[in-house]
Amino acid sequence: MDAAEIESPKKRKIVETAYHLFKTRGFYATGVDLIMQTASVSKRTLYKYFPTKNELIVSVLNYYRAAYADYFNQILAQQDKSSRQKILNIFEDAEQWFEDINFHGCLAVNAMGEFSGKDRAIEDSCIRFKQWEIDMLTMLTRDITSRQSEELAYKLFVLLEGMSAIAQVAKGKCPVNMTAMADEMIKKYL
Incomplete structure (x- = not known):
């Protein structure tokens, strides 16, 4: 998931926040309440973009791969x-x-x-x-x-x-x- 794939600033904020929390705390130890609080979004907004936590995890993993691909492309260039x-x-x-x-x-x-x-x-x-x-x-x-x-x-x-x-x-x-x-x-x- 690159920048173009995250069309909404709120969706991007949720993904980036979840990425940092999952990276430091783990997936099971990071609840949706903490993600909502840290990203400053409501439960309604979170579930609008990600009906389940697992769907959010997939988006975060795609975001992680895209960030790594950007780094890798700099080396290849x-x-x-x-x-x-x-x-x-x-x-x-x-x-x-x-x-x-x-x-x-x-x-x-x-x-x-x-x-x-x-x-x-x-x-x-x-x-x-x-x-x-x-x-x-x-x-x-x-x-x-x-x-x-x-x-x-x-x-x-x-x-x-x-x-x-x-x-x-x-x-x-x-x-x-x-x-x-x-x-x-x-x-x-x-």
Whole structure:
């Protein structure tokens, strides 16, 4: 869900508010009353745009993916950098993000953890997000190696996801240089 898809300022406010609350508090721990209060909207307004909390969660996950896509597109637009350097930039940025005190893990992974087997629309949104990430990495790895580009993309994806999970638990600087690990992985495919 990009800016164009949120046609109403109130709807945007609800989605952005819910995004920040879900990110810091979790999905089950964040009730609609807190979302309404924080967004300064009435129950009627909230339910006008989102008849159920789960529909709001799907919209928030789409918003999260769109924000990440905007970031990713900025990296892809860097004409002066090779695909290898773009991948390493992603890892450098991820390392900084993972060390941030406000890092609470990937919202899609957190949603899957809370809703797996409980809500198909939320699961599908999470799956689409992760497939999109893999597709973006595959697009970059195709420029590095025409053979085994998908294998390299999946390995890089696993490294990112693993480090994200470790960062969420460890809450601090990772003792391993994740960018160097990604570079070593890439070198094996050159």
